Amino acid sequence: MKIIFLGAPGAGKGTQAEIVSERLGIPTISTGTIIREAIKTGTEMGMKARKYAESGALVPDDVVIGIIKERLVKPDCQNGFILDGFPRTVPQAEALDAMGIAPDVVLSIEVSDDKIVERMSGRRVCECGASYHTLYNPSKDGAHCDKCGKELTIRRDDAPEVVKSRLETYHTMTEPLKDYYAAKGTLKCVEGQERVEDTTALTLKSLGI
Numbered sequence: 668m669k670i671i672f673l674g675a676p677g678a679g680k681g682t683q684a685e686i687v688s689e690r691l692g693i694p695t696i697s698t699g700t701i702i703r704e705a706i707k708t709g710t711e712m713g714m715k716a717r718k719y720a721e722s723g724a725l726v727p728d729d730v731v732i733g734i735i736k737e738r739l740v741k742p743d744c745q746n747g748f749i750l751d752g753f754p755r756t757v758p759q760a761e762a763l764d765a766m767g768i769a770p771d772v773v774l775s776i777e778v779s780d781d782k783i784v785e786r787m788s789g790r791r792v793c794e795c796g797a798s799y800h801t802l803y804n805p806s807k808d809g810a811h812c813d814k815c816g817k818e819l820t821i822r823r824d825d826a827p828e829v830v831k832s833r834l835e836t837y838h839t840m841t842e843p844l845k846d847y848y849a850a851k852g853t854l855k856c857v858e859g860q861e862r863v864e865d866t867t868a869l870t871l872k873s874l875g876i
Contacts (some may be wrong), residue, residue: 668693668747669768670874671754673844674776675837677783677830678859683776683870684751690876694743696735698752702726705734712737732762739768747771755841760848772874773848776866778859780834788827791819 668691674680681697688695705713706720712733719726735753738744750770754760763769778786789801793812799805799819806813823829848854855873860866 668772668874668876669770670747671750671770671773671848672776673773673841674859675778675780675783676833677787678776678778679863679866680776681751682863683774683866684749686867687870687874687876688749690871691747693747693749695749695751696738696744696753698731698735698750698755701734701738702731705737710734710737728756728759728762732759732766735763736766754844757843757847760844770848770853772855773844773853774870774873775845775854775856776859776870777856780831782859783834784827784830787825787830788821790822790825792822793817793819 670684670687672680672684684695684697702713702716702720706717707713712730715730716726716734719730731753735750739748754763785802786800789803791799791801791806793799793815794817795812795815797812797814799812801809806819811818824833845854845856857866857869857873860869
């Protein structure tokens with residue numbers, strides 16, 4: 668199967684993509700990860716991406732698409748793949764079509780903005796790598812790590828005003844993909860649940876696996 672996962676930041680699409688990847692034995696291709704890999708291994712497109720990454724600029728569509736193309740011809744993608752974080756815009760989706768890559772299913776994980784702000788602004792992290800949540804998975808005292816005792820912090824990306832800004836970007840740039848793929852008959856939507864396993868059950872049912 669060729670699957671694209673859509674969803675706002677914090678909707679949980681990355682988690683579901685990994686679960687489906689394991690279930691089907693196909694790779695999850697995360698745009699950020701493969702751009703970093705292409706830069707590291709020094710592919711032609713990776714070298715182009717490096718110039719933008721080093722100057723702090725966004726890597727342009729044609730370079731991202733080139734890197735995706737390089738990745739999708741690898742042997743582990745022959746039986747299918749999952750795209751997580753690509754396409755982000757309708758022009759990127761059109762470029763995928765032009766490459767002859769048509770997804771079997773585009774799965775959108777639906778979670779309300781209020782719920783996402785609550786989820787992400789409640790995250791607390793420790794420099795040892797442990798992660799907590801003020802509501803769903805608090806540390807014993809709510810301020811320090813249970814594993815190493817160090818003070819927990821909020822990632823800058825998780826501050827409510829940053830989350831709201833990222834959601835606005837998603838609604839403007841990425842959400843139109845739902846109409847694009849609905850018109851092609853490949854869009855399926857799943858309501859994100861409180862518990863990961865409940866969302867997983869709905870995701871697997873929607874994919875028929």
